[in-house]
Amino acid sequence: xxxxxxxxxxxxxxxxxxxxxxxxxxxxxxxxxxxxxxxxxxxxxxxxxxxxxxxxxxxxxxxxxxxxxxxxxxxxxxxxxxxxxxxxxxxxxxxxxxxxxxxxxxxxxxxxxx
Amino acid sequence: xxxxxxxxxxxxxxxxxxxxxxxxxxxxxxxxxxxxxxxxxxxxxxxxxxxxxxxxxxxxxxxxxxxxxxxxxxxxxxxxxxxxxxxxxxxxxxxxxxxxxxxxxxxxxxxxxx
Numbered sequence: 018x019x020x021x022x023x024x025x026x027x028x029x030x031x032x033x034x035x036x037x038x039x040x041x042x043x044x045x046x047x048x049x050x051x052x053x054x055x056x057x058x059x060x061x062x063x064x065x066x067x068x069x070x071x072x073x074x075x076x077x078x079x080x081x082x083x084x085x086x087x088x089x090x091x092x093x094x095x096x097x098x099x100x101x102x103x104x105x106x107x108x109x110x111x112x113x114x115x116x117x118x119x120x121x122x123x124x125x126x127x128x129x130x131x
Numbered sequence: 132x133x134x135x136x137x138x139x140x141x142x143x144x145x146x147x148x149x150x151x152x153x154x155x156x157x158x159x160x161x162x163x164x165x166x167x168x169x170x171x172x173x174x175x176x177x178x179x180x181x182x183x184x185x186x187x188x189x190x191x192x193x194x195x196x197x198x199x200x201x202x203x204x205x206x207x208x209x210x211x212x213x214x215x216x217x218x219x220x221x222x223x224x225x226x227x228x229x230x231x232x233x234x235x236x237x238x239x240x241x242x243x244x245x
Contacts, residue, residue, distance in 0.1 A: 050231030062236035108173050121173030
């Protein structure tokens with residue numbers, strides 16, 4: 018199976034620190050999409066970003082930024098100046114096949130301490 | 132715009148009983164997904180509908196799980212009979228009919244099988 022690997026199971030930082038969440042994926046597809054989702058304690062998955070495999074430009078949205086490197090099959094997520102409200106489980110996901118099913122990584126639990 | 136609605140939010144049953152979950156997707160979203168999320172893991176796709184047709188149900192345990200999406204809107208996922216290992220959060224998601232369209236998730240149904 019083509020996996021999505023989030024090697025960091027848990028990360029703990031102090032508020033205002035920067036933190037990077039790693040994501041490495043496997044794929045045999047030429048065209049695919051990559052996603053990041055946030056799952057706060059309430060349990061609902063919140064969509065953060067989608068990236069097309071042909072677009073390797075990095076993206077910044079407020080305190081969030083994403084670094085997509087096709088050569089290393091990585092799609093890393095950085096939170097700058099972390100806040101307590103950023104505490105959540107973050108999932109990386111990749112589409113596969115013509116029907117674009119999502120395969121999720123196992124998630125990274127981020128805890129931001131005050 | 133209303134999000135994906137799911138009910139019930141919580142359900143406790145005994146093994147060998149049956150249970151049903153309901154999902155109402157975002158208005159106009161043609162594609163609907165059911166995921167199973169076991170504690171500590173990423174969501175796993177159970178079934179994907181395009182309008183009222185099944186696109187992928189390869190990971191649905193068909194001996195006990197069934198799903199339908201009548202009229203291409205609401206969907207119901209049923210488990211009969213339930214096993215202890217079915218304890219999980221069942222997430223419904225929907226997406227617009229575009230390649231790699233972002234999936235938007237409902238709040239989920241937490242199922243505990245005793």
